[in-house]
Amino acid sequence: MKQRMRFALLADEGEHTMTELCALFEISRQTGYEWLRRYRALGAAGLVDRPRGPHRHGRATPDAVVEAIVALRRERPTWGPRKLVAKLRARAPETPWPSASTVGEILKRADLVSGRRLHRHAPPRLEELTRPQRPNHVWCADHKGWVRLGDRERLEPLTVTDGFSRFLLVLGATASTRTEEAEPLFEQAFREHGLPDVIRTDNGAPFASSGATGLTTLGVRWIKLGIRHERIDPGQPQQNGGHERFHGTLLREAMTPPAADRAAQQARFDAFRHDYNHERPHEALGQTPPAHLFRPTPRPLPDRLPEPDYPPEAAVRKVRQAGEIKWDGSLVHITKALVGEPVAIEETHDGEWVVRYFDVPIGIIDRRTRKLRRRPVPRPGDRPAKTTDQVP
Template sequence: MNKKKICPHCQANMREQWIKLHLEKKIPITEIAELSGYHQDTLYIWKAKYLKHGREGLIPQSRAPHSHPNEYTNGVKSKIKLLRKQGRGICADIIKIRLKKRYDVKASRSGVAGFLKKEGLVNPKLSRRIKNKKKRVKKCKIHEPGQLIQFDVKYAFKSFADAWFYQYSSIDYLTGIAYGAIYEIQSNLEGILFTNSLLNFYPFEIKGIQTDNHATFTNRYVGYLKSSNPLNPRLHPFDLNCQKLGIEHYLIDKGKPAQNGKVERFHRTCEQDFYQREIFKDLNSARKKFRDFLYYYNNNREHLGLDGLTPLEKLKTITGFEKVKSLNP
């Protein structure tokens, strides 16, 4: 007999017909077994279920186990839910790290991810399969904090007048310590003011800043080539400020934002974990909440790129910075 897959209710109807032949027509189970192709024991089981539960007892049930010997306890499950709720949608890897760090609970990444998916705590837009990226040789070797600070600007949020506010951001290449500020406009002045504020935030000397080729950072592609004296061109105000502060200004290649990848990734985190989750009354409230977010990001949020450490913990692993207690924006 062809036993191709059919819907559960259709299977129940078919089983009921075979059992009725035995109960109503008084046909022996042995003959029904020969006609149907099912084993006698199977037919006897169907008969018992039909007599006890009726047709509902003949509907096929899932054979998957209802529990697993290594299933998380209710206490661990509640901790995973709590970490997910408090952690601004953190991923399974970070939850695994925090379970070990805060509760001394050992869990696997796949186990946490499976539980989040089962409980409907995964954003379907983000739970896509990420293709393996090609391996890249690290050409830039940074050994000291402050040796290279990646610097960029992003659209923050719109005002009630439908005008954009701008977030200036920086992140240390080695420690992952991030800093940012929200401004009303994007211009040369804001870039200079933000650069000066970095000196008061970072607990180490800043030796180099890397930016893209936006007009607020450089006139290399719009001014240098058109200068009347290309060997001695008029420098951009951002370059002049960097020279005044003793900071080397590096530029990434045109059309290659991945070279500023750390600050671009920080912008994605800001968008997902801050701007899409907060409501602002005005610019001042946004600035206050953003400072709180920066404190959480640098002091409490673990980063997979730092082997599960927070930026503060990463900084403490470097000689000379063991006594730094917190990073306050």
């Protein structure tokens, strides 16, 4: 640094030619002119050592590619590097797009990455639940936590996704968890896509009740349609983990901030649903949108609901207006969800009276208290072994 300063000061005095000064300091004329230029432009700071590496290495990502990545991230601020790469490759497969890790570094340099909180979850118990094997095998349903719309009205959206393809079947801007709001949305989904084999929900309204049977009006209709209702364990949302993660995406991309009113929020939901199904890459699907895997079910919604077909030796009782049946000289409360419906009573090897509706066991009549109690999780050998032909 001192040598460069001496050279620059002597050159500025003009008493020596550039050739003489360069020979004195044992440098090339090109270096001499460069030192002098930097000194005259920046003063002493211009003579400080500079990095010797190239301004741009040969493997740097082209500017046009970087600009496309940044532009898509600004368009989709909730998408991570993998989704961005998948979408860019779909748009321009001929372009050599960088890896997801390189895209992550590009986003960091562009200050487009924020820290993420880590969440700890209890280990899931998915072995007790049906694993989706094909589209429309298992539907997952829930209500997203409620928020206030711009007009201060309550919003508690109903969501239904296909467990296999992640296809978003229902996204309704409902105001509550009432059956009156949920049932028409399920009926519309059944008409559009057919009937699933299983619907998985939590234990809240309108899917389940606190009574011994756990049945609701919605659950009764699903039984009639041949749909098995599968409820996760209380307080274990991770058993419906894929659907819960979807709710996080929904909150970030279509509910923050909430719309001005319900109509505006539903319009926003409709646009989000199309984008989620047809445009947004899904990591669990190999970064393809859900619509690439989803197919309608071959089971259409029937025009008429079937009646239960119980064996002739079963004791059949119709549920009365108060939700009760007459059995063994006593009134046994079943559930108001089955008012007017026939149920069958069958006796097991252990002498228990099992009550079922269609082929679904809904409880056991306690011989001592004459009250219906919940049936434990079925084990091998628990199926009814004989029926009672007496009519108490």
